[in-house]
Amino acid sequence: MSGEQTDGYAFDDGLPIEPIDPGSTVLVAGPAFSPAEAVVRSLVMGGTSVEDGSLFISTSMTSEKLLKACRRTNPSLDTTLTGIIDCSGQEPKPSEIDAEVKYVSTQSDLTGIGMKFSALYESLYADAVDGRVRTGLISLSSLAMYVDLRKLFRFAQTLAGRIDSAGGLGVFAIDPTTHDERTVNTLGQVADGRIEVREYDGDxxxxxxxxxxxGLPAQPSGWQPFSLS
Known part of the structure; x- marks a missing residue:
């Protein structure tokens, strides 16, 4: 795979984020009860209207619950070009889920996750317009509970490298309140930029x-309000 597209990845109007260059990976940082993971889902699924592929690595939420969460903000969501690696560890149930799902039995199996990622990315890359695929990892913090920092860093670095070489977009969630500063800074090295998310306390x-x-060029400065609906 070799991504040649030059147009940036654009997002829904409610997100005050300018298009991000192909090949980039961004870290979305926010506490567990902030809308950070919802922002990740929106950044990834926002490309379905232009036939970008959407690939999720879901570490704690089942594939069924993940798609339900996506549809809460976008009821007309088209999942034709959507794939999910479900490594929640929960026993899969028969369902009519309208996305390709690959299961990994435990979050600690980074090798298995990586293999499923490669296979699923290849498939989406072949079918998406211009090979454009957005990858959402939800989340690094969940994986950090099962593997040490060195292994997690290498895994995230490998994913980011594959996304870069294919001209894709990577969006990795992290909860900085569950890690020390060294861990957050180390994992942040795999990303080209960072999106910090916090609760809104207005009316x-x-x-x-x-x-x-x-860390990303041509972006609004300071805190900006956003809407996901």
Missing amino acids: DEAIDGELRVQ
Whole structure:
């Protein structure tokens, strides 16, 4: 695979984020009860309208629950080009889920996750327009409970490298409140930039939270309100 597209990955109007260059990986950082993971889902699924592929690595949420969460903000979601690696460890149930799902029995099996990722990415790359695929990893913090930092860093670095070589977009979630500063900084080295997410404490019910982008070119400065619906 070799990504040759030059147009940046664009996002829904409610997210104050300018298009991000192909080949980039960004870290989305926010506490467990912030809308950080919802931002990751929106960044990845926002490309379905232009036939980008969407690949999720879900470490704690089943594939069924993940798609339900995506559809809460986008009821008309088209999952034709969506794939999910379900490594939640929960026994899969028969379902009519309209996305390709590959299962990994435990979050500690980084080799298995990597193999399923490669196979699923190849498939989506072949079918997506111009080979454009967005990858969401939810989350690094969950994986950190099962593997040591060195192994997790190498795994995340490998994913980011594959995404870069294919001209894709990587969006990795992390909860910085569950790690020490060294861990967050180490894992942050695999990313080209960072999107910090926090709760919104104002009165506008249309606003779901606030975010600010760091390390990426041509982005708004400071905290910006966003809406996911």
